[in-house]
Amino acid sequence: MISSFENLPSVLDVKDLAKCLHISRSGAYQLLHQEDFPTLHIARRLLVTKDNLIKWVRRTPTRFSWRTL
Numbered sequence: 001m002i003s004s005f006e007n008l009p010s011v012l013d014v015k016d017l018a019k020c021l022h023i024s025r026s027g028a029y030q031l032l033h034q035e036d037f038p039t040l041h042i043a044r045r046l047l048v049t050k051d052n053l054i055k056w057v058r059r060t061p062t063r064f065s066w067r068t069l
Contacts, residue, residue, distance in 0.1 A: 008050045011040070017048060036060070 008020055018028035029046070032039045038052035048056075 005050065005054050008053070010050050011047050012050065012053060013045065013047055017053070020053075 009016060012020065014025055014028045014032065017023075017031065018025045021028070021031075023031070031037055032046040032048065036056075038048055038056055040047040040049065040052075
């Protein structure tokens with residue numbers, strides 16, 4: 001999964017999210033649409049800040065099913 005948070009951009013788009021979590025773009029879109037995921041909606045873009053991603057990963061390791069993405 002994520003080897004280091006420090007190399008991530010401050011704001012991640014779908015492509016960045018998929019790459020850092022080692023999931024497909026489709027999986028990243030599914031994640032960004034989950035109710036408990038800290039998605040930032042700007043116009044038609046779906047983004048997540050690095051800080052919110054880190055918080056989400058740290059609090060959700062057992063609840064998140066990687067196989068669903």
